[in-house]
Amino acid sequence: MTGKTTFQNLAVAGAAPAFSEPLHVGRPNIGNRARLMERIEAVIDSRWYSNNGPRVQEFEQEAARLLGVKHFIAMCNGTIALEIAIRALGFKGEVIVPSFTFIATPHSLQWQEITPVFCDIDPLTHNIDPVAAEKLITPRTTGIIGVHVWGRPCNITALEDLARRRNLGLLFDASHAFGCSSGGKMIGSFGQAEVFSFHATKFLNTFEGGAVATSDDDLAHRIRLMKNFGFAGYDNVIYPGTNGKMTEMSAVMGITGLESIGDFIAVNRRNYHQYAAELAGLPGIDINVFDESEKCNFQYLTLEVDESRAGICRDDIVSVLQAENILARRYFYPGCHNMEPYKSFFPNAHLILPETTKIAARILVLPTGTAVGEAGVSTICQIIRTAVANAPAVRNSLSAR
Numbered sequence: 001m002t003g004k005t006t007f008q009n010l011a012v013a014g015a016a017p018a019f020s021e022p023l024h025v026g027r028p029n030i031g032n033r034a035r036l037m038e039r040i041e042a043v044i045d046s047r048w049y050s051n052n053g054p055r056v057q058e059f060e061q062e063a064a065r066l067l068g069v070k071h072f073i074a075m076c077n078g079t080i081a082l083e084i085a086i087r088a089l090g091f092k093g094e095v096i097v098p099s100f101t102f103i104a105t106p107h108s109l110q111w112q113e114i115t116p117v118f119c120d121i122d123p124l125t126h127n128i129d130p131v132a133a134e135k136l137i138t139p140r141t142t143g144i145i146g147v148h149v150w151g152r153p154c155n156i157t158a159l160e161d162l163a164r165r166r167n168l169g170l171l172f173d174a175s176h177a178f179g180c181s182s183g184g185k186m187i188g189s190f191g192q193a194e195v196f197s198f199h200a201t202k203f204l205n206t207f208e209g210g211a212v213a214t215s216d217d218d219l220a221h222r223i224r225l226m227k228n229f230g231f232a233g234y235d236n237v238i239y240p241g242t243n244g245k246m247t248e249m250s251a252v253m254g255i256t257g258l259e260s261i262g263d264f265i266a267v268n269r270r271n272y273h274q275y276a277a278e279l280a281g282l283p284g285i286d287i288n289v290f291d292e293s294e295k296c297n298f299q300y301l302t303l304e305v306d307e308s309r310a311g312i313c314r315d316d317i318v319s320v321l322q323a324e325n326i327l328a329r330r331y332f333y334p335g336c337h338n339m340e341p342y343k344s345f346f347p348n349a350h351l352i353l354p355e356t357t358k359i360a361a362r363i364l365v366l367p368t369g370t371a372v373g374e375a376g377v378s379t380i381c382q383i384i385r386t387a388v389a390n391a392p393a394v395r396n397s398l399s400a401r
């Protein structure tokens with residue numbers, strides 16, 4: 001692919017794909033394999049696989065220390081962690097959430113019959129707009145869930161101020177933001193609690209996993225009960241609960257990953273700067289910007305495509321990349337408000353979500369992380385540059401398919 005500059009070399013023009021194997025977004029980060037295998041063997045030999053085992057406790061302590069929080073409660077996935085945090089916080093009625101998020105954020109409310117009220121985003125950060133959020137408050141509103149999309153922190157100060165003034169709960173979905181900071185403080189320490197996901201695609205993974213971080217002792221106590229059926233000891237259930245427990249296997253993946261987060265960040269950061277340099281100057285193609293004075297995991301490599309300046313739309317670029325086996329994704333298209341059941345519940349939601357609508361039509365997510373090398377990034381950038389330079393030919397070729 002090196003030296004490729006013409007439309008004729010693109011797969012949409014009939015050439016072979018640039019990558020023989022599909023290159024996915026969100027390939028898992030893996031820490032030191034030898035140490036991981038040793039730990040897995042040790043877990044198998046221990047015959048202690050679940051129920052708050054020693055490795056889960058170790059993972060929780062290491063993560064709590066890293067984040068500077070009192071409590072870090074590991075769970076089986078981020079969605080259950082969200083559901084339990086929402087319940088433990090006593091949210092009911094209506095809760096304000098962005099529509100520009102993964103569907104699990106509103107689903108974790110709807111699942112317990114709380115109405116998600118979709119709020120627009122700030123087009124610069126892609127995060128919930130606190131001014132728009134305030135306008136959505138009704139007598140039924142009990143809380144706000146901010147999502148740190150792409151690991152970029154929400155406007156935490158404004159949301160904390162709003163929650164305080166209007167007496168609302170404040171939870172953060174920090175699924176994207178493990179290892180990131182805001183104002184020098186680690187994400188995990190804001191609001192009443194913050195929820196992480198350790199799904200395989202996330203920056204730190206435990207195969208499947210999640211956690212709630214909080215420094216509120218009472219809240220942490222309720223959450224610990226809820227994730228373990230309400231058990232307060234053998235044969236003693238004192239609370240309604242569910243099964244949110246993390247396994248020992250997941251915990252050793254997490255412990256091993258935690259030892260390598262510096263390496264994961266270094267690779268992501270290197271890729272990010274290479275993408276930024278090689279795509280610089282392309283009109284209408286803007287790479288996301290991170291505040292590099294903060295800690296940042298650089299896990300999401302997103303481009304915003306402004307068709308009026310680029311001469312090519314986001315979806316055509318995605319089609320060109322996919323034809324080359326680069327499986328770029330359109331996160332969070334078309335927005336949660338355009339998915340069921342919300343689409344039927346709120347058919348006019350788009351009227352108050354103009355920025356969400358605009359951003360959802362413009363964003364594409366590119367592969368990064370340890371699975372994409374320097375040559376890979378170069379090839380992807382050349383394909384994008386070629387597609388932009390040959391936009392009319394690309395359009396013709398795609399519509400003929």
Ligand SMILES: *Cc1c(COP(=O)(O)O)cnc(C)c1O
Pocket residue numbers: 077078079080101102104105147173175176197198199208209210
């Ligand atoms: C991944 C993700 C979740 C869900 O986490 P799971 O661990 O997959 O259940 C929730 N919210 C956001 C924003 C996510 O990206």
